[in-house]
Amino acid sequence: AHVVTENCINCKHTDCVEVCPVDCFHEGPNFLVIDPDECIDCTLCVEECPVGAIFPELDVPAGQEGFLALNAELAREWPVLARKIPAMEDAARWDGAPDKLPLLKR
Ligand code: SF4
Ligand code: F3S
Numbered sequence: 798a799h800v801v802t803e804n805c806i807n808c809k810h811t812d813c814v815e816v817c818p819v820d821c822f823h824e825g826p827n828f829l830v831i832d833p834d835e836c837i838d839c840t841l842c843v844e845e846c847p848v849g850a851i852f853p854e855l856d857v858p859a860g861q862e863g864f865l866a867l868n869a870e871l872a873r874e875w876p877v878l879a880r881k882i883p884a885m886e887d888a889a890r891w892d893g894a895p896d897k898l899p900l901l902k903r
Pocket of ligand 2: 801810812
């Protein structure tokens with residue numbers, strides 16, 4: 798499966814959802830996740846994310862391995878998002894900001 802990682806937090810551009818052929822993105826207050834049971838590894842979303850937050854599960858950056866379990870867990874709790882919506886306010890400011898995980902809202 799593919800995995801949404803830390804740099805999505807507080808950005809949530811949602812360009813990714815537009816290209817997903819199986820609508821496996823789920824939306825929380827300030828983050829999106831991919832349902833690993835639905836993702837077919839088409840890879841289309843990777844290039845769409847303006848902040849480079851999506852990786853194949855075997856290529857998740859060091860230190861962000863916890864996002865695999867987090868995507869699986871939150872995909873069960875959050876609703877599907879299948880259409881692009883406006884990015885979060887201040888998305889540009891949060892791109893690349895360190896240590897965003899504690900800011901994740903559930
Ligand atoms: Fe959807 Fe393809 Fe991205 Fe998986 S890799 S989340 S199927 S767009
Ligand atoms: Fe997040 Fe990038 Fe999608 S910021 S919502 S993974 S386009």
